[in-house]
Amino acid sequence: MPLTARVEAHKVRWGILGCGWIASVFTKDLLVDPATRGVYDVQHIVQAAGSSSSLDKAKEFLADVGAPDSRAYGSYGELVADPNVDIIYVATPHSHHFANALLALNAGKHVVCEKPFTVNAEQTKILVKLARAKKLFLMEAVWTRFFPLSIAVREYVKRGQIGAVKRVIADLSLPQAPETHFADSHRMVNPDLAGGCLLDLGLYPLTWVYQILYHTQPEESRKAPSITGSMNLYRTGVDDNTVVVCTWPDTIGIATTNLYVATDPSAIGTPCVKIQGTGGEIQVAHPAYRPTKVTVIRGIGPEAVTESSEFPMPPGHGTHWEADAAARCLRDGKLEDDMMPLEESIVIMEAMDKVREISGLRYPESIESLEQ
Ligand SMILES: NC(=O)C1=CN([C@@H]2O[C@H](COP(=O)(O)OP(=O)(O)OC[C@H]3O[C@@H](n4cnc5c(N)ncnc54)[C@H](OP(=O)(O)O)[C@@H]3O)[C@@H](O)[C@H]2O)C=CC1
Numbered sequence: 072m073p074l075t076a077r078v079e080a081h082k083v084r085w086g087i088l089g090c091g092w093i094a095s096v097f098t099k100d101l102l103v104d105p106a107t108r109g110v111y112d113v114q115h116i117v118q119a120a121g122s123s124s125s126l127d128k129a130k131e132f133l134a135d136v137g138a139p140d141s142r143a144y145g146s147y148g149e150l151v152a153d154p155n156v157d158i159i160y161v162a163t164p165h166s167h168h169f170a171n172a173l174l175a176l177n178a179g180k181h182v183v184c185e186k187p188f189t190v191n192a193e194q195t196k197i198l199v200k201l202a203r204a205k206k207l208f209l210m211e212a213v214w215t216r217f218f219p220l221s222i223a224v225r226e227y228v229k230r231g232q233i234g235a236v237k238r239v240i241a242d243l244s245l246p247q248a249p250e251t252h253f254a255d256s257h258r259m260v261n262p263d264l265a266g267g268c269l270l271d272l273g274l275y276p277l278t279w280v281y282q283i284l285y286h287t288q289p290e291e292s293r294k295a296p297s298i299t300g301s302m303n304l305y306r307t308g309v310d311d312n313t314v315v316v317c318t319w320p321d322t323i324g325i326a327t328t329n330l331y332v333a334t335d336p337s338a339i340g341t342p343c344v345k346i347q348g349t350g351g352e353i354q355v356a357h358p359a360y361r362p363t364k365v366t367v368i369r370g371i372g373p374e375a376v377t378e379s380s381e382f383p384m385p386p387g388h389g390t391h392w393e394a395d396a397a398a399r400c401l402r403d404g405k406l407e408d409d410m411m412p413l414e415e416s417i418v419i420m421e422a423m424d425k426v427r428e429i430s431g432l433r434y435p436e437s438i439e440s441l442e443q
Pocket residue numbers: 088089090091092093094121122123124125128162163164165167185186187212214258264271360
């Protein structure tokens with residue numbers, strides 16, 4: 072038994088806001104015994120779930136995920152008012168994150184909010200300011216950052232194992248031609264729900280660009296890059312093909328996303344992230360949001376040494392690591408997590424704002440609104 076097992080685990084009581092697909096994945100992950108991933112210092116309790124549709128939906132959700140005895144609510148307002156809930160997980164469409172996170176913070180709850188944090192950077196800044204004023208924990212749920220694989224890759228880069236990184240190319244393209252995959256009302260392509268591939272999928276290649284080229288820098292010397300980019304717009308007006316170019320003084324990151332082509336067309340684990348240094352390259356196998364394999368190529372040319380490492384997923388889908396990180400912050404009285412700092416969420420939101428501005432993609436005023 073590990074030494075840490077003797078210390079009582081810190082228990083965190085979660086309230087799930089919105090009973091859709093990712094809420095189900097996340098809640099099931101909360102219910103996985105943390106010991107199965109070597110975690111002994113925190114534990115998760117699914118205290119309650121709230122649905123804006125109906126009480127029955129919340130009850131069915133809880134029964135389906137395996138928490139039938141947890142408290143069900145037929146509104147988000149009732150959920151955030153539950154005194155037995157410590158932290159709210161916001162799992163609604165992009166368009167609703169700002170209002171839902173505000174609701175939870177104003178009710179005095181800590182918040183983990185699904186990606187992208189909000190529709191635009193100004194909304195994120197308002198949430199950050201409010202959370203700080205109320206001394207509440209706040210985090211964007213970019214689960215990939217918390218994977219042991221991501222931590223290892225950041226370490227390789229920091230230790231200079233591939234020399235100076237001169238370029239990161241990252242892609243998340245899923246062949247889901249919207250004409251055949253999504254009704255125009257679906258959250259992926261519906262402007263009223265802040266759809267489009269940049270906010271939904273592009274956030275992952277951007278995550279790779281930033282967690283390598285920005286996050287690995289000492290905090291005090293992190294600088295936002297200059298941003299340019301381009302988009303194709305689908306018939307509903309949201310993007311279905313986007314490129315973001317992030318330029319720092321001595322390195323460049325390119326993040327791409329597309330709803331028609333595939334990063335990994337023959338499903339052989341094609342690299343979705345290429346971290347290219349003066350002394351080699353790190354390749355992360357598709358998919359950028361849930362990778363399990365990394366290849367490090369040391370050297371360049373015939374002498375190069377190639378080594379692949381697998382990072383098998385422990386029981387669960389993989390969103391549990393971000394939950395563990397949030398729980399530790401609550402235990403330690405920290406208001407944000409070092410792996411997904413609030414300032415970095417803002418910088419990435421600003422990059423997405425910039426490309427939307429260049430390409431003329433603006434969502435309806437009601438959801439771009441800063442009104443609280
Ligand atoms: N981390 C990850 O891997 C993933 C993250 N996501 C993110 O999670 C969020 C939700 O995505 P997903 O779970 O796929 O979406 P779903 O459509 O499956 O679920 C969203 C839920 O939000 C609630 N909701 C509130 N208002 C609306 C509205 N106007 N229209 C539709 N739903 C509404 C509904 O729950 P109720 O009726 O109970 O209130 C609905 O079930 C997005 O931000 C997305 O980017 C999505 C997939 C994977």
